[in-house]
Amino acid sequence: MLTFSLTLVGCDFLARGEWVFGGSFLLGLGIVCGLGLFLRQKGQAAPLLPLDLLARRDFSIGVTACFLGYTAANFFMISMPFSLTELFGRSPVMTGMLLTPWPGSMVMVGPLVAYLANKIPAQVLSAIGLVIAGCGFLLVRLTPLDASNLDIMWRFAVAGVGFAFFVSPNNRLTLVASPHERSSSASGMISLARIMGQTCGATCVALILAHVMQFPVLLCLDCAVAVAWGGALLCSSRLLYRRF
Numbered sequence: 001m002l003t004f005s006l007t008l009v010g011c012d013f014l015a016r017g018e019w020v021f022g023g024s025f026l027l028g029l030g031i032v033c034g035l036g037l038f039l040r041q042k043g044q045a046a047p048l049l050p051l052d053l054l055a056r057r058d059f060s061i062g063v064t065a066c067f068l069g070y071t072a073a074n075f076f077m078i079s080m081p082f083s084l085t086e087l088f089g090r091s092p093v094m095t096g097m098l099l100t101p102w103p104g105s106m107v108m109v110g111p112l113v114a115y116l117a118n119k120i121p122a123q124v125l126s127a128i129g130l131v132i133a134g135c136g137f138l139l140v141r142l143t144p145l146d147a148s149n150l151d152i153m154w155r156f157a158v159a160g161v162g163f164a165f166f167v168s169p170n171n172r173l174t175l176v177a178s179p180h181e182r183s184s185s186a187s188g189m190i191s192l193a194r195i196m197g198q199t200c201g202a203t204c205v206a207l208i209l210a211h212v213m214q215f216p217v218l219l220c221l222d223c224a225v226a227v228a229w230g231g232a233l234l235c236s237s238r239l240l241y242r243r244f
Contacts, residue, residue: 006026006027006030007030007031009026010028050185050189058174059174059177063190066171066174066193068227069133069231072134074202075205076220077102078201078205078206078220079209080140081095082217084099090149102156104157105158106164109164113168113169114168125165125169129170129232130162131162136156136157140156140159174186204223208220
């Protein structure tokens, strides 16, 4: 808890630029505490930080992909309200309406994802999901400034569909990669990766908005595309090493 608290508070200070020295100190102290936790937990039969599970290739890939997926999603979601209000001139109420297709499309394709998960390997679905999500982020990035509301909404829907195809199959693969008796630890690591990915994405958006003067929201979308496609490559690596 101390590791993550110090790291997140330090990143928050650095993102806002209010107390750079203190933020740097807290971030460094958090990293030191993290190293201490790693050394303390190493070699234990049932460690609080499941290093034994992270040593499994499928599990570590799933956790890392989860982190990257949620980092990309927050690059997108945190920056979009600023983009819609500042670049597209939409009101706060209309901005909320335009963002609705992102969660709505995930809910709508949920049953389809559940059906395909029994027909198509989960590693394929998760990789395809992040590719589609990255394409959705890129489509939003390329949206013309005079676009209609419908033209904006369908791009958000594409990103939401891709993210839905990623989340459940990747979580399923991660849980399957762990022993049954360690399922609670595996579930905890998935939750931790999700929270850390969301936090990392939000912190990076804050840093970009604070320090990039020209079109920072567009840079956030560029980062969302790059991280999503990087996660897709990581997911597809499951297929590559299984062949050799």
